[in-house]
Amino acid sequence: MPESVAPTTRHNAMNTPTWPDELYEALMAADVRQVGYVPDAGHRRLIERCHANPQLATTSLTTEEEGIGLMVGAYLGGQRGVLLMQSSGVGNCINMLSLTAECRIPLVMLVTMRGEWGEFVPWQVWMGQGTPSAFESMGVLVYRVDERDQVADTVKACTALAFNTRRQVAVLIGQKVIGTKPFK
Amino acid sequence: MPAATLNRRAVTAQLLRKRDNALVVTGLGSTTYDACAAGDHPLTFPLLGAMGSAVMIGLGLAKARPDRRVLVITGDGEMLMGLGSLATAGVSRPQNLAVVVIDNGLYAETGMQRAHTGHGVDLATIAKGACFASAAVIWTQPELDALEDRIYSVAGPVFATIKVTAEPTPIALPPSLDGTYLRTRFRDALLGPGAPD
Numbered sequence: 363m364p365e366s367v368a369p370t371t372r373h374n375a376m377n378t379p380t381w382p383d384e385l386y387e388a389l390m391a392a393d394v395r396q397v398g399y400v401p402d403a404g405h406r407r408l409i410e411r412c413h414a415n416p417q418l419a420t421t422s423l424t425t426e427e428e429g430i431g432l433m434v435g436a437y438l439g440g441q442r443g444v445l446l447m448q449s450s451g452v453g454n455c456i457n458m459l460s461l462t463a464e465c466r467i468p469l470v471m472l473v474t475m476r477g478e479w480g481e482f483v484p485w486q487v488w489m490g491q492g493t494p495s496a497f498e499s500m501g502v503l504v505y506r507v508d509e510r511d512q513v514a515d516t517v518k519a520c521t522a523l524a525f526n527t528r529r530q531v532a533v534l535i536g537q538k539v540i541g542t543k544p545f546k
Numbered sequence: 547m548p549a550a551t552l553n554r555r556a557v558t559a560q561l562l563r564k565r566d567n568a569l570v571v572t573g574l575g576s577t578t579y580d581a582c583a584a585g586d587h588p589l590t591f592p593l594l595g596a597m598g599s600a601v602m603i604g605l606g607l608a609k610a611r612p613d614r615r616v617l618v619i620t621g622d623g624e625m626l627m628g629l630g631s632l633a634t635a636g637v638s639r640p641q642n643l644a645v646v647v648i649d650n651g652l653y654a655e656t657g658m659q660r661a662h663t664g665h666g667v668d669l670a671t672i673a674k675g676a677c678f679a680s681a682a683v684i685w686t687q688p689e690l691d692a693l694e695d696r697i698y699s700v701a702g703p704v705f706a707t708i709k710v711t712a713e714p715t716p717i718a719l720p721p722s723l724d725g726t727y728l729r730t731r732f733r734d735a736l737l738g739p740g741a742p743d
Contacts, residue, residue: 396609419609421638424630431599431631435571435606438591438729440737443606461596464725468743525743 404474426451573620598627636677
């Protein structure tokens with residue numbers, strides 16, 4: 363079994379992560395009204411907070427590429443949205459990113475990383491390591507955060523960048539922030 | 547299966563004539579051409595790429611604008627590429643969303659190769675299984691006449707697949723193929739010029 367690489371996703375009461383709450387507040391401050399997500403352990407708390415807010419339209423997706431269309435529809439209707447996914451789903455989005463690129467539609471994607479810091483499952487490494495170049499191949503601006511206390515500020519900056527300049531922006535939230543998924 | 551008799555251009559023109567202030571999304575390929583042939587409209591978002599995304603764009607739009615009817619018109623091949631989106635839209639239960647598939651059972655754009663729909667896959671059954679409030683297969687003119695009002699009136703999500711002939715139709719395009727133009731035009735018409743991003 364894997365050597366435990368702190369921080370792990372199993373937090374005790376003293377170690378409840380606050381970064382997803384700060385991230386949620388940053389999204390609310392940016393007037394985000396729609397959230398699309400493929401279920402992901404790293405975004406679990408954020409997803410729960412989004413569902414708990416009746417003012418937010420929070421949509422569970424069968425695959426990440428659906429979220430690009432959802433965000434385009436939201437924008438056409440006058441609402442801001444964000445898309446939550448794990449790095450494993452980034453490749454699913456590739457052709458759909460032509461839509462936001464060609465139409466210059468603001469897109470914010472918050473991506474929790476797998477396949478890096480302390481990863482246990484070798485199958486996760488490929489798409490995790492390929493994530494930045496996959497995004498960049500479609501003109502997505504890629505930013506990365508590896509410290510918990512910088513997640514909210516990075517997301518604030520990237521949300522501003524996306525909506526002020528009508529660009530596609532991805533924030534990669536490192537596995538060090540989320541904690542390595544434990545397999546025992 | 548019975549033989550289709552309806553003509554796709556006539557079907558689309560009939561469905562759009564009562565659109566009033568509805569928001570329309572058309573799928574990559576022939577359904578975009580059909581809608582353009584029926585008359586250019588700023589509140590039609592005509593897809594020229596991103597195959598498989600039409601229903602999801604309609605869903606995002608329907609959630610953003612519950613005060614408007616949203617109509618997605620797409621082809622059977624485009625719908626097959628986004629089958630999961632039927633489940634996502636179905637469980638979201640947007641009352642203002644209607645999805646109409648113009649179904650010739652073929653990939654007309656790429657050389658008339660037969661699609662799964664041409665081998666018996668029934669999209670209406672899939673939509674019903676995906677929690678759509680109603681789902682129908684339309685073969686005849688009287689059935690189409692009944693659908694024409696339903697897509698703008700009954701509680702959604704509404705689904706219909708309309709069986710059409712495979713006769714070739716000329717390409718009809720929007721005034722520009724530029725994506726930024728088309729999205730700006732749509733947003734200006736819906737939200738007013740200069741609406742905040």
